[in-house]
Amino acid sequence: MASTNPETSSVLGKQNLKNLSDNDVVQLYLDTQGETYFSLIYSRFINKIFSKCISLLKDEALAKDATQDIFLKIFLNLAKFNRKSKFSTWVYSITYNYCIDLLRKRNKEKTLFSGEVEAEGEVVEEVSDKELLELEIDRIKVVLDQMPVGDKMVLLMKYKDDMTIKEISEIFGKSESAIKMKIKRAKQKARETYKNNYTVNH
Secondary structure (H helix, E strand, C coil), X not given: CCCCCHHHHHHHHHHHHHHCCHHHHXXXXXXXXXXXXXXXXXXXXXXXXXXXXXXXXXXXXXXXXXHHHHHHHHHXXXXXXCCCCCHHHHHHHHHHHHHHHHHHXXXXXXXXXXXXXXXXXXXXXXXXXXXXXXXXXXXXXXXXXXXXXXHHHHHHHHHXXXXXXXXXXXXXXXXXXXXXXXXXXXXXXXXXXXXXXXXXXX
């Protein structure tokens, strides 16, 4: 890999590098092929990617291998990042897609929607975003780990990664209306699981 452009590097300095947005770092890397910029991207995202992989795959060795494969995909496709979304959203989309493919192969399932069908007239109790976000963070992590992986994914995408319904629908290959219903069901399950764990026994 080519070394960082010395003029660019000296002007920016280490402190200024830290203050650069992800998009700016990516553009600098694409312009210069500077190792410094790619290393910065790597350091910003490697732990976040691994955290998602271990959370979804439940296997440390598999998660480590997946993390390296995902970062290779990111590296090879950086030029395709079109800035239509945040760079983090693009990275997490690649991460989720990779994990979904692994889970489908391992479980021999075509879907992570737990066999749920899209029912236009189905009535699902609404759980407000405010109510969900006010649950204690350490406890909600336990709750998420008890939920089906598809439900966990949509909640993480929506509330942790700040993805749009359209972005989530593209990852799952489902309609936006199906994703909205999926999120609605998942929020209800999260609240019920939380209540069962922390209001009955505590």
